[in-house]
Amino acid sequence: MFTSHPIGFVSSPYQNASEVPKGLGAKHEADGVLKILPEFEPGLTDIEGFSHLFVIWEFDRSPREQLRGDDLLASPPSDNRQHGVFATRSPRRPNAIGLTVVELLRRDGVALHVRGVDMLDGTAVLDIKPYLSSIPTERLRRGWLAEAEARHRG
Amino acid sequence: MFTSHPIGFVSSPYQNASEVPKGLGAKHEADGVLKILPEFEPGLTDIEGFSHLFVIWEFDRSPREQLRGDDLLASPPSDNRQHGVFATRSPRRPNAIGLTVVELLRRDGVALHVRGVDMLDGTAVLDIKPYLSSIPTERLRRGWLAEAEARHRG
Numbered sequence: 001m002f003t004s005h006p007i008g009f010v011s012s013p014y015q016n017a018s019e020v021p022k023g024l025g026a027k028h029e030a031d032g033v034l035k036i037l038p039e040f041e042p043g044l045t046d047i048e049g050f051s052h053l054f055v056i057w058e059f060d061r062s063p064r065e066q067l068r069g070d071d072l073l074a075s076p077p078s079d080n081r082q083h084g085v086f087a088t089r090s091p092r093r094p095n096a097i098g099l100t101v102v103e104l105l106r107r108d109g110v111a112l113h114v115r116g117v118d119m120l121d122g123t124a125v126l127d128i129k130p131y132l133s134s135i136p137t138e139r140l141r142r143g144w145l146a147e148a149e150a151r152h153r154g
Numbered sequence: 155m156f157t158s159h160p161i162g163f164v165s166s167p168y169q170n171a172s173e174v175p176k177g178l179g180a181k182h183e184a185d186g187v188l189k190i191l192p193e194f195e196p197g198l199t200d201i202e203g204f205s206h207l208f209v210i211w212e213f214d215r216s217p218r219e220q221l222r223g224d225d226l227l228a229s230p231p232s233d234n235r236q237h238g239v240f241a242t243r244s245p246r247r248p249n250a251i252g253l254t255v256v257e258l259l260r261r262d263g264v265a266l267h268v269r270g271v272d273m274l275d276g277t278a279v280l281d282i283k284p285y286l287s288s289i290p291t292e293r294l295r296r297g298w299l300a301e302a303e304a305r306h307r308g
Contacts, residue, residue, distance in 0.1 A: 001157060001158055001159060001160075001212075001278075002157070002158050002212065002218065002249070002250050003155060003156070003157045003158075004155055004156050004157075004158065004249055005155060005248070005249065006155075007240075007248050007249070039222055040226060040240075040248060042223055042224065042226040042227060042238060043221075043226035043227075043238040043239040043240045043247075043248070044238045044240055044241070045226075045227060045236070045237055045238030045241065046237040046238055046241045046297055046298050047238055047240055047241040047297075048297070049241070049295065049296070049297020049298055049300075049301075050241065050295060050296060050297045051289075051293060051294055051295035051296075052289050052293075052294060053240075054253060056210070056249075056251055056253065058155075058156065064156065067197075068193055069196055070196065072194060072195075072196040072197035072199075073196060073197075073199060082199070083199055083200040084196060084197040084198045084199030084200055084201055085197040086161075086194075086197045086198055086201055086207075086281070086282040086283070086284075087198070087199065087200045087201040087203070087204065087284055088283075088284070089283060089284070089286075093197075093281060094159070094161050094194060094197070094281070095156070095158055095159065095161070095210075095280040095281050096156050097210055097251075097280060097281045099208060099210065099253070099283055101289065124155075126249045126251060127240070127247060127248070127249050127251045128240040129240065129242075129243060129253055130240075130241055130242070130243070130296070130297070130299070131289065131294065132243075132294075132296055132299065133291075133294070134288035134289050134290070134291055134294065135205075135206050135255065135285060135288050136288070136291075137287075137288055137290075139205060139206075140205055140206060140285065140286075140287070140288065141203065141204060141205035142203070142204060142205075142284070142286055143200055143201075143202070143203020143204045143284070144200045144203055145284070145286065146203075147203075
């Protein structure tokens with residue numbers, strides 16, 4: 001068990017969750033900045049060599065609640081059926097942890113200019129890790145999401 | 155800020171960090187089980203449709219310490235040079251959060267049988283998310299790691 005503490009904050013165009021593109025075909029191409037706190041700057045050494053980063057962040061606008069039973073089902077914007085929270089990206093989850101892959105456009109000191117933010121402005125960043133490899137698309141199965149897309153295309 | 159709590163625990167073949175494959179060319183193909191706590195089982199609904207999952211977990215065998223300055227540089231097993239911790243997968247990081255992509259082989263109730271574990275046996279799982287899409291390999295740059303690989307091939 002550990003208590004999270006921010007290593008920085010996201011500067012994003014989104015002030016409210018309703019502004020973040022969601023649902024089938026939603027694209028995350030918004031530019032933003034990860035502003036890392038000065039005391040963590042040495043941890044950014046050589047990060048500019050990576051094209052993509054995992055950003056681990058905190059759903060700090062979601063209420064803290066003990067989720068049990070049906071609270072662990074989520075109704076994603078991409079489907080009219082409920083699915084288990086661990087099969088979705090719902091913000092309402094037992095640990096309020098978000099994960100986003102961003103493209104690193106450039107680094108300017110403690111400011112990482114990135115593309116692909118889907119976090120709200122001011123979101124606390126907990127960790128950044130280099131994105132090292134991809135699962136080949138032909139090996140991916142995407143369960144209910146692929147089914148919802150197929151129904152949508154009709 | 156939030157305090158993490160486990161949603162389950164990893165059953166892995168690795169008892170000690172020294173047993174986990176590391177360094178250039180290391181493959182993570184070990185089979186393991188994510189044993190989710192019974193109270194979170196509804197959150198697994200429909201997860202079996204996904205071939206790959208992000209597992210967010212806790213480096214619970216790493217000491218809790220305030221990392222500042224040079225402590226934020228890591229010496230990865232794949233290179234003889236130091237890099238910022240956010241440009242590495244080092245276990246010694248400001249928030250003790252690990253991230254692993256696993257292949258979901260099958261679900262048996264609260265047991266997710268997966269391939270690709272690199273966590274120690276008994277590691278606390280904090281979150282599971284579906285892996286939905288990949289960055290095309292031809293768009294990835296991998297900085298110091300690609301350079302270390304090139305030097306290694308010599």
